[in-house]
Amino acid sequence: MSAKKVKISVKVNGVQRTTEVEPRLLLVHYLRDVLDLTGTHVGCDTTQCGACTVMLNDEAVKSCTVLAVQADGGEVTTVEGLGSMEQLHPIQEGFWEKHGLQCGFCTPGVMMATMGLLQENPEPTEKEIREGLKGVICRCTGYQYIVSAIQDAAQRMAEAKREEKVGTLHTGGGK
């Protein structure tokens, strides 16, 4: 039985969205069905696979286990907000470069999980990456090239950071 709808306001990929939703609506369905952001996928019903991973308030979460109403007032980044063809995010570049995907179904979630992983540990070892991927299942790649992709992404992100710093010095101050 559908309950009374509630109004929520969430900043998704930088855009403020205000919608009325059923209180039981899962964040993943809110993103996919209400906002038409279908990059985030559903692979299970039990919070095991990680296909639905997004960033919520700067933390990687499985959006199949979060209610849309819990995101009210918060900020969500999905794969669509990670980067674009014009400007791929280093994580996306890493996955492309190192063949970190095959069917690509798990990939958006795996990349968002990578985001969470690299935020916590910008220079993970191979072992740390594998452990960091505990919450995701990929049936295609055998993980090896996902690990390479994440190593590659970590390097790119570190470089980008260095360049940013250099830029800051040259212009004589940051924001």
Next chain:
Amino acid sequence: MASMIGTRIKRKEDPKLITGNGNFTDDIKLPGMLYAAFLRSTHAHARIKRIDVSQAVKHPGVVAIYTGGDLVGRMKSVPTSWYVPGCNLKAKDRSPLAVDKVLYVGEGVAMVVAEDRYAAYDALDAIEVEYEELKAVTGQEAALKDGAPLVHEDVENNLAFLWKAGEVPDEAFANAEVVVRERYYEQRVVPNPMETRAAVAQYNSGSGDMTMWCTSQNPHIHRMVYAEVLDIPESKLRIIAPDVGGGFGAKIGVYADEAVVAYAARHLKRPVKWMEDRKEHFMATNHARDEVIEVELAGKRDGTMTALRVRNIANMGAYLSTMGAGVPTICFGLMVTGAYAIPQAAVEVYGVYTNTTPTDAYRGAGKPESAYQIERAVDAFAREIGMDPVEIRRKNFIPKEKFPYDTAMAVTYDSGDYMLTLDKALEMANYEDLRREQEELRKQGRYLGIGLSTYVELCGLGPSKVAGAIGLQFGQWENATVRVHPSGKVIVLTGASPHGQGEDTTFAQVVADKLGVPLEDIEVLHGDTQMIPMGWGTYGSRTTPVGGAAVAIAAERVTEKAKKIAAHELEVSIEDLEFSDGVFQVKGVPGHQRTFQEIARSANMAWNLPEGMEPALEAQSFFDPSNFVYPFGAHICVVEVDSNTGQIELKRYIAVDDVGRVINPMIAEGQVHGGLAQGIGQALWEGAVYGENGQLVSGTFMDYTMPKADFFPVLETVFTETPSPVNPLGAKGVGETGTTASPPAVVNAVLDALRPFGITHLDMPLTPEKVWKAMQKGRKEA
């Protein structure tokens, strides 16, 4: 331009997938679209006494509810598609939704159609079904026994078929110096692509056109069968497989669910979508393996193997699914002798109905089971006569000079060099050192194990004539069109329908090589029966050796025509032209040339074509190979077993595969990695388990262990290249090598580690508990 074949090139299909622009079936949204959900049987075997939907239909948002009875006479049943000959096969067509009886947990009983996903699920809970539970049987050996519950009342002893091939006289065993007898259980597994099944159907009641988007490995097969089930002319049914999130065999099958969704769309005149949830997938999508395999291997004390007899009791589930009967018979049975020159062999296969989810193809389909039994038996034989597992393989390999080789099972292996892959693997592993290390560690009470698997596979299905002869209801050629636009940009249309294998890139590489045009100028399209009228799809590692070969032939035809036009324009004979890097050059006359792009324009403008030539630059090929292809290789697995916990640590995994010519090594490696993860997954962790009364107790990712990243070491994968003579690319199949080779390599390794405990056999999956218990029982020599 250097040859594109053999080059690591980043995938063309990736940009959309990494930016969230993929288009999977569940991403499709149509105006007025409804949402479907299935009510599935909670019993393994029961009579349906009453279904009451009266409360459910009152739920807000519910548009319609269909039960099995509602569909009788309106839809045809879903047939099996592999009528293996000579085995008195008793196929049972299944009705789209169960009518009087349910035969397994997860069988569809009713479908709700509602305005949205949540409303559909709400209504499911309100459907009342009264069942009269019947005795169920889930194990194939139990099902064969007299007095076992009958899954189909008129199928005696639940025997769906009995298939026999090959012959070995009893003397071959009676007089043999050595005979080993082994019994293996190849456990039931669930393919589990990350995208579950899904369908969206749209019907135009004006034109009668039905469009179905669905998760398919072979849209043309789905079109052929659904046209019949729905009674729609094939010409009015369009199947689109958009991006597909993995298949592994599970999306070959023609299931009833998608057809019921289409039926509802036609009936309600509104688009309908259904996406299977994971729990549902575990119950309702085909399972695989589940075979009890008995092997008898005879030979001499010197290690020569002389005869092989194999019996397979295969659990087919409650129905023979699409490819079901072919898997344990043709796919398994013809490959039982593996890489060895065993002169005599015989196989018998019992296909048994049980109250379980039907089984069908899963990555490797039959070949992993076959490789498992022979590779385990060869190790058992070596152990029996005290020979090293490497030596016994060397002694019995089919020698390189003997190819093409006719095996005792009457198939002809196309090409091979088995010693090459084995030597390479041993070298990579430092085999001798490993054996020494094993000795050393044993003295310290540590248990290292080294396992070998040297396999041959049958793939690249395959000659259509053979397909017909073995009862498969499909052709096995592949279709490709290469179309050149006036600008010189190229479209490749392929009937192969990939779902992660990277064909957009490998096929483009093949075409770039032939036409000398840049990769960016080539688009590979697939997965739409309207755009590509004919084809058979992607399964059984047939895409490159059959589909890719068709692409190469079509591209070659385009080149030939372009050359004729260039010769005409340059007023020279064809022999005076050479074509390289996309330029037709008059030999010895610099500057006298035409680029491929110029010819593309000429061909399409048609202002000045040779007399009698038709305009445009396009060619098609329907390639039907002369034989299957037989990839092979040698894998070595190194494990350490913790004697306190039974925990198995994978220390190294070395795979040397020969898949003929490799088009894109990066993509091929990815295929090997993925296959290994699934094969190793089966060896160590995966297993579908039925409990009492036929309940599926491993029905979610919480109780079915899927391999994760931290389960694996770095996989060491290498290719050797022995081209196949049966297709112009020289390619064999790569997708299934890892799944086929790894289970025996891993199990042989673990058993090698457990030798001091006197353990010679354990069934997969080798869970720590199972290993620990065996060690407790076993004696320790050390």
